[in-house]
Amino acid sequence: MQKKTRKQYSAEFKAKVVKEMLKEEKTVGQLAAEYGVHSNMLYRWRDQALAGLPSLFNDQVGQELAQKETEWQQEREALYAEIGRLTTQVAWLEKNLVACLSREERRKLVEWENRELPMSTQARLLSLNRSGLYYQPVPPSAEEVALKHRIDEIYTAHPYYGYRRIAAQLYRESLAINQKAVARYMQEMGLAAVYPGPNLSKREHQSAIYPYLLANITAKEPNHIWGIDITYIRLRGGWMYLVAILDWYSRYVLSWELDQTMQIAFVLEAMQHALAQAKPQICNSDQGSQFTSSQYTQLLLSHNVRISMDSKGRALDNVFTERLWRSIKYEEVYLKDYASPRDARRELTTYLRFYNEQRLHQALDYRTPAEVYFPSRRHMDELTAERNEHVLSSREESSSLETL
Known part of the structure; x- marks a missing residue:
């Protein structure tokens, strides 16, 4: 029985698709439908491409690749020489040249009306997954x-x-x-109704669940308590997910990331960016799979951050972050019509900069989050304003004396 082989895609094809993903002009669902490749495969190619970027600037790796390329060329020449000597198997080799074709080209060779060759046999000969022959990737309706x-x-x-x-x-x-x-x-x-209720259901991995530490605690200063959460951001033809890290005392958004899935990678990236700026005493989240993962909890524990998690069915335990989502959606998302992931990223960047540095908060005595989070900067601004006012009044007095 002939051994089944995996689907093969050329490096040029993978690079083309990854470039389209990084442009963020289309959602992954749209790209999957356009190129006929499952979305999980697209994410895997993107991760491989990003992981291999540092090696492009490593001379030693380049030399190793060049050496491997030379060895491969020699092996290929030896293989072709061997094939040339095996003339008795030329007919068999010609039938198997389909292995050199792309997946789409091999799909076109499928004969749906051929009753002599079952579909399972054609799929094996063409190195295709039989279930994949029936799958037609489509974007959400x-x-x-x-x-x-x-x-x-x-x-x-x-x-x-x-x-x-x-x-x-x-x-x-x-x-x-x-x-x-x-x-x-x-x-x-990722939506769940807010309501109080007993915690009757127990998770299998209790070690990943941390208690809620903020029942009788109020944030007293910047970086005392952080909150992290994920929300849904709508696009014209799909959606994305936004994760943000909020300082509860100042309402300052320390870091945020957008992605087309709720996988753990973009949550870790946002937290790493936030921890590069400062370190909280406590970080609060819900009990979502991203926040109970060992990667996330170990990241916080390695920075000596105490982990707090909302009680099950108690979304208001993270009320400040929930209030942030309401502001973002009513003041930005619902007023816009994001045509692509790139548009959403650009517009949200502008809004969140406004939210941090210009939007006045009634709960902060009509100050901005940046003014509260960076008190030293605000103090310097006040001193500068007082000095400018003093200089201006001195000039006005001098001008009045000259007039007299």
């Missing part, structure tokens, strides 16, 4: 995108609504969708 956008709006306005209430509200708006679909969409979007 316009109906799904619109429903998820509306669910996000309802949840942002009423975070205490569960999937039953949201389904009932959608029914009132003549949107036909059952409760199971709403529950599934909310789970995909």
Whole structure:
């Protein structure tokens, strides 16, 4: 029985797709549908490309690659010489030249109406996965995108609504969708209703769950307490996820990242950027899989940060971050129509800079988060303003004396 081989993609094809991903002009779902490659494979190629970037600037690695290239060339020449001597197997080799074709070219060779060769046999001969022959990658439908956008709006306005209430509200708006679909969409979007309740269900990995440390504690200074959370950001033809780290005392956003999935990588990147600026005494989060992972908890513990997690079913334990999401969505996201991930990243960068440095907060006595988070900078600004005012008054007095 002939051994099955994995699907093969050329390096040029992979590089082209990764470049398109890094441009962020299209979502991964759109790219998967366009190139006929599963989205998980696209993420794997992107991670491999980013991991290999440092090696491009290493001379030793370059020499090793050059040596391997020479050895490969020699082996290839020897192989071709051997093939030339095996003339009796030329016919068999010609039939197997399909191994040199791309996946799409091999898919075109499939004969769907051929009853003599079952589909399983054709897939094996063409080095294709039989189930992959029937799979047609498609981006999310316009109906799904619109429903998820509306669910996000309802949840942002009423975070205490569960999937039953949201389904009932959608029914009132003549949107036909059952409760199971709403529950599934909310789970995909990372949304959970805010309500108090007993913690009756126990997770399998209790070591990853940390107690809530902030029941009777109020943030007293910058970097006393940080909060981290993930929310859904809508695009015109899809969605992304935003993670942000907020200083509870000053409401200052220390770091944030956007990604098209809720995988752990972009959460770790945001936290690493925040820890490069400062270190909190306590960092609070919910019990999501990203925040209970060993990678995340070990990152905080390695910086001597105490970990706090919301009680199950108590989203208001992270109320300051929830309030940040409301501001971002009502003041920015719902007013815009992001056409692509790049647009979302650019507009959110502008808004969050405004939020930190210009937006006045009533809870901060109408100061900005940056003024509260950097008190020394604010003190210097006040001294500069006083000095300028003194100089200006002195000049006015001199001008008045000269007039007299």
